[in-house]
Amino acid sequence: MTATRRTVLKGVLAAGVAMPTMRAWAQPGAPTARLIPSTGEAIPSVGLGTWITFNVGDDVELREECAAVMQAFFQAGGRMIDSSPMYGSSQEVIGYGLRKFGRPTGLFAADKVWISSGPRGPSQIEHSRSLWGVPHFDLLQVHNLLSWEEHLRTLHAMKAAGQLRYVGITTSEGRRHEQFEVIMRRQPLDFVQVTYNIVDREVENRILPLAADRGMGVIINRPFQQGALLRRLSGRRLPAWAGDIGASSWAQFILKFIISHPAVMVAIPATSQVAHVRENMASMATPLPDAAMRQRMAVYVRDL
Amino acid sequence: MSEWWTYSAEDFLLFSPRTYWRMIERHNEALWPAQLLTFLLGAAILLWLIRPRPWSHRVIAGTLAVLWAWLAWSFLWERYATINWAAPYVAPLFALQAFLLLLIGGRLRWEVGRAGQGPVGLTLFLSALVLHPLVAPLMGRSLRGAETFGITPDPTAIATIGLVLMAAGRRSWLLLVVPLAWCIGSWATLYTLGAPESWLLLVAVLLAIIPVTRRHAD
Numbered sequence: 001m002t003a004t005r006r007t008v009l010k011g012v013l014a015a016g017v018a019m020p021t022m023r024a025w026a027q028p029g030a031p032t033a034r035l036i037p038s039t040g041e042a043i044p045s046v047g048l049g050t051w052i053t054f055n056v057g058d059d060v061e062l063r064e065e066c067a068a069v070m071q072a073f074f075q076a077g078g079r080m081i082d083s084s085p086m087y088g089s090s091q092e093v094i095g096y097g098l099r100k101f102g103r104p105t106g107l108f109a110a111d112k113v114w115i116s117s118g119p120r121g122p123s124q125i126e127h128s129r130s131l132w133g134v135p136h137f138d139l140l141q142v143h144n145l146l147s148w149e150e151h152l153r154t155l156h157a158m159k160a161a162g163q164l165r166y167v168g169i170t171t172s173e174g175r176r177h178e179q180f181e182v183i184m185r186r187q188p189l190d191f192v193q194v195t196y197n198i199v200d201r202e203v204e205n206r207i208l209p210l211a212a213d214r215g216m217g218v219i220i221n222r223p224f225q226q227g228a229l230l231r232r233l234s235g236r237r238l239p240a241w242a243g244d245i246g247a248s249s250w251a252q253f254i255l256k257f258i259i260s261h262p263a264v265m266v267a268i269p270a271t272s273q274v275a276h277v278r279e280n281m282a283s284m285a286t287p288l289p290d291a292a293m294r295q296r297m298a299v300y301v302r303d304l
Numbered sequence: 305m306s307e308w309w310t311y312s313a314e315d316f317l318l319f320s321p322r323t324y325w326r327m328i329e330r331h332n333e334a335l336w337p338a339q340l341l342t343f344l345l346g347a348a349i350l351l352w353l354i355r356p357r358p359w360s361h362r363v364i365a366g367t368l369a370v371l372w373a374w375l376a377w378s379f380l381w382e383r384y385a386t387i388n389w390a391a392p393y394v395a396p397l398f399a400l401q402a403f404l405l406l407l408i409g410g411r412l413r414w415e416v417g418r419a420g421q422g423p424v425g426l427t428l429f430l431s432a433l434v435l436h437p438l439v440a441p442l443m444g445r446s447l448r449g450a451e452t453f454g455i456t457p458d459p460t461a462i463a464t465i466g467l468v469l470m471a472a473g474r475r476s477w478l479l480l481v482v483p484l485a486w487c488i489g490s491w492a493t494l495y496t497l498g499a500p501e502s503w504l505l506l507v508a509v510l511l512a513i514i515p516v517t518r519r520h521a522d
């Protein structure tokens with residue numbers, strides 16, 4: 001299936017605005033989902049990141065907390081969990097949670113390959129898969145473009161062989177965007193992952209429009225600037241009009257800003273607290289801000 | 305790594321402060337009461353520094369070598385590696401330090417000197433042995449998270465720097481390289497974790513480097 005901007009916009013509409021067949025999602029309070037451009041598969045627009053929060057080693061008490069976060073995530077309808085071999089014990093801790101509560105059928109397992117040696121990519125992927133304890137990954141991404149040419153060859157071959165459903169690339173904090181764009185133009189990618197939030201908006205200029213043009217789903221990492229943004233805003237009062245978009249906290253305010261961008265597919269905030277994952281998941285509920293409201297939100301935060 | 309200048313210390317932080325401090329606590333719990341033994345070893349080293357014996361120089365070097373090899377295995381390989389994939393790459397450096405202590409350290413004279421870097425070295429050693437374990441409770445953390453000489457790398461590295469500053473003999477500076485590198489790395493980690501005690505490590509590095517560079521300048 002060739003994905004185009006039209007496919008993406010169709011997905012957005014289907015997920016939250018006007019498609020008759022998806023009317024239930026357009027009701028106030030209904031969760032927002034997006035359609036993956038390359039297949040049309042629906043996916044909830046808030047996922048679960050594991051950077052730092054899930055790297056708890058063999059600490060049983062902290063592993064239990066992570067498992068509880070996963071359970072709350074799935075109970076709230078979440079699907080995409082994202083990790084990487086770079087995240088220490090995070091993959092192993094995901095596997096712990098999946099064994100403890102059982103692997104939900106809706107799980108969308110997203111991981112990365114992160115190794116400078118191309119030939120060693122497949123063995124790293126297999127090791128990651130065994131740590132998760134899943135039969136296969138849904139999405140594999142080349143982490144921070146490390147040895148991307150060799151790894152993309154591996155991932156495309158895996159996809160062709162039916163061992164993988166989606167292929168992507170990642171970057172963070174605005175690094176290597178020029179090369180990122182070149183790869184996006186030349187490679188048939190299902191997903192790209194970048195940093196985006198209400199104050200880090202560089203990707204709005206080129207990456208997000210390009211992803212929409214090329215029919216690529218966009219995953220958003222570091223939505224809260226690793227917590228720094230929420231810490232900065234914690235002493236400030238939410239504007240009264242935040243209620244108009246159903247945001248009752250800064251986390252929801254920021255997440256609603258991110259997932260309401262038409263090109264954004266899934267934001268993956270990381271947390272180690274059940275209350276936070278519930279709050280994050282609740283931000284998917286409609287209403288979401290429109291373009292004018294998004295502008296108002298960005299200006300408000302900028303001027304704080 | 306491409307575009308390395310775009311990375312900050314935060315980009316390499318793999319774990320939360322809570323996870324890190326709990327790891328130290330669990331390490332202490334797993335090894336208790338070895339902390340008492342290593343403290344007694346430190347006290348014995350202090351005694352031998354003040355009243356050296358013909359054999360005490362080699363015993364001090366040998367004791368330090370055992371502790372560095374022990375840290376390579378027990379802390380870096382077995383414990384820290386569970387949350388930091390870089391730890392197994394650092395463990396061989398600790399083993400190298402143990403080897404150097406046997407090779408070079410056995411030929412040095414380990415004793416308290418009143419001149420030169422002796423007072424600075426003694427201050428560093430005593431602070432690592434006695435004061436460093438108090439940092440955790442002073443920072444509001446549990447006493448179970450106290451970092452002690454010979455059990456966790458920070459006080460051991462600071463103590464070793466202090467001892468080497470006191471030691472006399474050729475190529476003693478080689479024994480400073482690994483402890484100084486550890487202190488700088490650990491300072492970066494603790495600083496990123498928002499731990500005020502990170503500055504203790506930096507002070508140890510500066511106290512070690514300033515006299516060495518002065519000596520070479522003279």
